Amino acid sequence: MLEPLVRFFAPKPLSVIPYYVAGAVVFSILVVILLINLPARARKPLIAIVTFLAGLFYATEFFWPIDEATNKNFLTDYLVSASKLGSLLAGMTLTLGILSLLRVHGRNVVRLRSGWYNSLALLTAMVAMVIFGFMDKYSDNATAKRVFNVLFEGMLINMDATMFSLIAFYIVSASYRAFRIRSIEATILMTAAFLVMLAQVPVGLALTSWIPRDGVWDFLRLEVIKEWLLTVLNAAALRAIAFGLGIGSLAISLRIWLSLERGAYFEKEI
């Protein structure tokens, strides 16, 4: 019974592809017209069904018994297609984001609002990157490749690195301000940070490097304390937090999958 369906969806020779694509487009438009005329009370259940089916694919793939020899079940081979499908759908929203940028900054430029030249710079940079990015990929023009290199390696990568490095400054002001012996918690936070900081640099390590290794007092060496903090205390605390997060994410996933979620987006009449 499935045979004709499978054959229908199988890859087709390139010569007839345009017809199939056109057919799919027309069919989809018809479905949309049908959806538009759907009675309002059927909308939510429809969305719930789509959500459920999408989740059901991954859930079934995970829970369905597997063939020992191949380590697969009947859905495993579709995982790659599913992830492509997800990327494709999510990727299509980028246009909406770009439209938001164009709308906000295009308006600034057209109406010459204060700072319009910044918006113009943004739009120019975007267009330049698009043009030279595509030329770099799809043409052999050497100048275009050089310009792209300046835009990408010279500007984008260096700007990434610079913003990242600003954290070094912020970490100084944050630790200066926050690490005060105000409360028990702040004191604990500060002491742990202080000990680890000492153990990070040679000047600090030198403070305890005279204690013989493998001796009785070995555990007082800063690097030993640091390793203990990180492998015993830290590992255990982070794992406990992670268990809570895991169960929380499981709960939310269930609620969304089964359309049990509540809150603004989910309760609105549509």
Place this chain on the structure above:
Amino acid sequence: MEQLWQDFLSRPGIYIGGICTLALMSLIYRENAVYRFFEHIFIGLAAGFSIVALVKNILDPFLYRPVFEKGEWYWTFVFMFGLLFYFIHSRKYNWLSRLPIGFLMGFSAGQTFQIFANTYLPQLSDSFRPLYVTTPDGAVDIARGVNNLIFMIVLVTVMSYFFFSFEQKSRAIRNSAQFGRWVMMVAFGAIFGTTIMARMALLFDRMYYIFGDWLRLVR
């Protein structure tokens, strides 16, 4: 001057990169016109790069090539389905955008089962640590036994901090939760302390870029 110009032409990326670095770094003094200008360029470049990446890494390999080179015409449906997103700005048919959004939500939710099993179950079995440990030559390893005990106590008390509905009922849980919170502060302090090194290395790299790569004042 002529020499500077020649040097610029021989390595324009480094010069422009240096100027970008200084412009963005000025933020730490205060937000200013130069920063603002480069911030906008940065966002523009990033947006342009995302568009190129979308075509190069998604539309081309997942849509165009399967359909027009391999004859997998059914991907057209996915594209048409994705177009429903654009109804989001429609007043009347806005709900149609909820179909692809719901689909993506379901996709994300459905994967949680596998992610949970892969992430947390190995951690659970790794937490089964014996409180009595012997070294390979048969001696009792007290240090490791004690560490394992501490590990377990920390794990349980920190978890008890995250009980939301049991707390009021039991004083024991309240105390244990308080202790758990303190241990978490130790952990957070330690994370803070270890991260400084990496961030300072980044700043050092920037300074090396300016004074070494660009200005060639250091070797």
Place this chain on the structure above:
Amino acid sequence: MQGSVWQKLQSIDRRILYALLLVVIIVPLFLPIRLPTVTMPSTQRLYDAIESIPPNGFIIISSTWSGGTRAENMPQTIAILRHAMQRRLRVAVFSFDVQGTQLSLDIAKRLAQEYGYEYGKDWVHWGFRPQAEVVMKSMVRDIPGTFDKDYDGKPTKDMPVMQGIRDIKDVHAIVEIAASGIYASWIGLVVGVNPDLKFGFCPTSVMVPETYPYLASGQIVGTMEGMRGAAEYESLLRKPGLASVGMGSISLAHVLIMLLIVIGNIGYFASRGRRS
């Protein structure tokens, strides 16, 4: 204005803090400062492992990092290559990262010149290799087949440097320099299959804690812990370089932060004492 000294100590303007940080980072670039070096056991173990490779042994260096972690990973790459070349080992470099390929190629070319290494005879660069796990699985059984071409697309089959290298058993050591958790795949797919292989790992400093269990179990033979590890390695090699300079800056920055915390607390305590 209650502008007492104590009050001022606990509310220093952030721009002064930032200026101080810039000073402690920049000055050591121009005036290298000598700080005491304490060599961590993990660094020593990596050094000893490379020392124990017989002359003309074969070492693979994987350089999976990009410009973002240059400050930490570049000195590590230089140090390990330098050590291998000092000991006249045969060196193969490659990368699972596009940027890392170019960066490691530049470094290796420069050092090869310094140590008189001839390309194709003493060393080879296998270029960029996507899909780490596939590569690892296949190199266990067949190295010439896995790395059949070098970075330039030239066949590696007839290069003298590859003579006698068939599978992973002919390799003495692998050192991975990475900004990611790729060591787990190496351990799972390569080291686990051939326990005699020495596997060294050079992580960025944020990743160091992850490596402790593997160091303890010996699955990782030794590490360079971020830039500090590279500086220790440089001093073991008696060739102070970028990491030693950088550690000067970074150590001072740590000292600065600790000083500021102390000053802030003194101010806080003193002014609180007065109020009460």
Place this chain on the structure above:
Amino acid sequence: MQHAFEKIWPVLIVEVLTAIIIIWRIISAQRGKELFIRRIPGLNAIDEAIGRATEMGRPVLMVPGIGGFGIIALQALSIFSYIARSTAKFGNRILMPVADPTVYTVAEEVIRDAYQAEGHPERFEPDSIRFLSDRQFAFASGVAGLIQREKIASSFMFGEFFAESLIFAETGNMVGAIQVAGTTQTTQIPFFIAACDYTIIGDEYYAASAYISRNPTMLGSLVGQDFGKLMVASLCVLGSIAATLVALNVPVLGDAGKWLVDLFTIR
């Protein structure tokens, strides 16, 4: 582990049982059982922070992190929808820079709904929600600039944050904003604690929407989650005892312990 059947028992005992308990608690909560939940101070501070923005007449900033669209971003949006209802009521200006285009699309919908629900759809400015960049540090530069230019009065950061967390929190601190933050990325919590007024930790993040809305369905889910956590914690203790019995070579009990440890050991 690619499939449940590679090691079915731990999956059944921990994951499936927890899921069943959660669903069961949700259903029983919907039947109207009174439920208790402990205080989460960071979330109580939300109203205080909005109130201050109203007094100062300066904008409220909301950042849903830089992660992609998924359950974490959705949770952030439900918190923001609650905040938006207050700002709709008091007429504060809001700013919401977004880093993921899908999240941006949904965020606009969620916030507009919130304004509509409060009966002030005219107060909603579509441009207040902006897609900035999906590139981590380009987004960070944009948000940092925005915070300083607009001199925001309060800042809410919920979602997935990575290294850029401190850039947002410190620039916010510089302009004197009240800041409330929460993230599932535990390694960023220390930086939020250092620079924000209130930080919610760990799965308080997933409890947030239940806590704020007091919706019975969600509270029920929270109680179910507690049972899940209790089970995991008990298993850890039990497992350690079992492992100890194995190490001590206790007859019979040692075998039972080995059975339990093996039951859960993966690979």
